[in-house]
Amino acid sequence: DAKTTQPPSMDCAEGRAANLPCNHSTISGNEYVYWYRQIHSQGPQYIIHGLKNNETNEMASLIITEDRKSSTLILPHATLRDTAVYYCIVRVARANAGKSTFGDGTTLTVKP
Amino acid sequence: EPEVTQTPSHQVTQMGQEVILRCVPISNHLYFYWYRQILGQKVEFLVSFYNNEISEKSEIFDDQFSVERPDGSNFTLKIRSTKLEDSAMYFCASTLRDRGNYGYTFGSGTRLTVV
Numbered sequence: 001d002a003k004t005t006q007p008p009s010m011d012c013a014e015g016r017a018a019n020l021p022c023n024h025s026t027i028s029g030n031e032y033v034y035w036y037r038q039i040h041s042q043g044p045q046y047i048i049h050g051l052k053n054n055e056t057n058e059m060a061s062l063i064i065t066e067d068r069k070s071s072t073l074i075l076p077h078a079t080l081r082d083t084a085v086y087y088c089i090v091r092v093a094r095a096n097a098g099k100s101t102f103g104d105g106t107t108l109t110v111k112p
Numbered sequence: 113e114p115e116v117t118q119t120p121s122h123q124v125t126q127m128g129q130e131v132i133l134r135c136v137p138i139s140n141h142l143y144f145y146w147y148r149q150i151l152g153q154k155v156e157f158l159v160s161f162y163n164n165e166i167s168e169k170s171e172i173f174d175d176q177f178s179v180e181r182p183d184g185s186n187f188t189l190k191i192r193s194t195k196l197e198d199s200a201m202y203f204c205a206s207t208l209r210d211r212g213n214y215g216y217t218f219g220s221g222t223r224l225t226v227v
Contacts, residue, residue, distance in 0.1 A: 034215055041223075043116075043203045044155060046215030087155075099145070099168055100216060102155035 004088045009107045012082075018075040020106050022088030025069040031092050033064060034100065035073045037084040044087065044102070047073065078110045114138040118204050118219035125194055125226055133189045133222045135204030144187045145205040145216065146179065148172070155203070161187065194226045 005023040012018040024033065034049040048055055048062045050071070055062045061074040075082055087105040117136040125131050137144050146158040160167040161179055178190045187206075191198055201223050205216040 036215070038155070041149075041201060041221070043205075043218030043220050044216075046217065049215055099157040099160055099170075101157060102147075104154060 004090055004103055006086075006088050006103065006106045008104065009109070011109050011111055012075075012078045014080060014110055014112050015077055018073075018078040018082065018108055018110070020073040020075075020086050020088075020108060021070065022073070023070045024088070024090045027068050027090050028092070031090045033062065033068075033071050034089045034091060035060070035062065036087045036089065036100075036102075037082075038087070038105070039081075039084040047086075078108075080110050080112065082108065083110045084108060114217070116204055116206055116217050116219035118202075118222050120222060121220070122223045123225070125224070127196055127226055128193050131191050131194055131224065133191075133202050133204075133224070135187045135189070135219055136185055137187055137204065137206035138208075138217055139185070141206035141208050141217070143167075143207045143209065144179075144181070145207075146189045147203045147205065147218075148200040149203065149221075150197075150200045158189070191224075194224075196226050199224055199226045 032049050032051050035047040036044040038044045048057055048060050050062045050064050064071045085105040085107050087102050089100045091100055119134045144161040147155050149155045157170050159169040159173045159179055176192045180188050201221045203218050203221045205218045207214045207216045
């Protein structure tokens with residue numbers, strides 16, 4: 001699976017949009033981009049995923065560049081409860097195997 | 113919303129003892145995983161399980177570890193002879209299919225403390 005690079009930490013003001021970047025320059029054509037977050041020591045929580053089109057759900061939006069070498073997770077109106085470690089993961093689509101490899105992620109701190 | 117349930121939430125065991133960590137995945141999910149996270153470190157993959165057999169395992173998952181789906185609902189991780197370095201949060205996860213179309217649902221974890 002392709003390697004991802006994320007900034008170690010970011011701050012965001014409460015109520016503002018949080019834009020979390022991820023670089024995955026070696027991504028291959030059959031690899032999806034997934035985003036998870038981990039609040040304190042809880043289990044990771046799936047947020048969103050995409051292949052090449054931009055995606056939106058009730059939690060966030062995912063913007064993938066046309067060349068697919070980078071993406072941005074957008075939390076449109078960050079709240080204090082969005083303070084967490086955010087992981088960008090690239091994973092091949094495979095029928096019966098496959099793991100998600102978690103890196104160091106980005107620690108997002110939402111400030112009042 | 114369906115959840116992955118893990119029990120116990122916290123287990124303390126003596127070094128050398130066997131422990132079994134239990135997970136109840138979401139009922140219609142087909143793929144199951146165990147991950148662990150040592151305090152302050154990354155979330156690490158241990159093993160994936162599909163169709164009643166191990167699909168993939170990491171170097172961490174040595175002969176001391178085993179997994180089982182004994183009754184079609186539970187998914188267990190057994191550590192035969194625990195070591196101090198096995199102290200960690202252990203997370204179970206499941207997904208409906210593993211073709212890149214679905215994210216994993218994780219449980220809230222079992223904190224294992226080996227003394």
